[in-house]
Amino acid sequence: MEKSLNKVELKGNVGFDPRISNVDEGGVVMRLSLATNESYRNKKGELIEDTVWHSIVAWAGKSMPDFEKIKKGTFLSVTGRIKPVQYQTKAGVDKQTYEIVAYSIKLPLDEGE
Numbered sequence: 001m002e003k004s005l006n007k008v009e010l011k012g013n014v015g016f017d018p019r020i021s022n023v024d025e026g027g028v029v030m031r032l033s034l035a036t037n038e039s040y041r042n043k044k045g046e047l048i049e050d051t052v053w054h055s056i057v058a059w060a061g062k063s064m065p066d067f068e069k070i071k072k073g074t075f076l077s078v079t080g081r082i083k084p085v086q087y088q089t090k091a092g093v094d095k096q097t098y099e100i101v102a103y104s105i106k107l108p109l110d111e112g113e
Helices: none
Strands: 008-014 019-022 028-041 047-059 075-088 094-106
Touching: 047 075
Parallel strands: 047 094
Antiparallel strands: 008 028, 008 075, 019 028, 028 047, 075 094
16 A cells, blocks of 8 residues: 655745744744746637645744745745644634645755756
């Protein structure tokens, strides 16, 4: 039997300046939104560009750059896993969304691009 795999690789631009927070016991967490784009031509031959926004969560550590270098518009390569997140609306309705928990973030200079 094959092992299952939850792995995501994204390359895109940061949508807003990341929110960086200090948490218990000296940990640092960064939250950001990453835009990925896909272009294609429709049946009329028109160029269509779809943008998808991804919520990214990253913890400071070995495979992470200096979070202070990441700003709105920065191009990043992110490797991580999909994590479901449950929450409740103000109306009391249970909802679920997804975020990417990053275990590696690379800036273009890190990759030699």
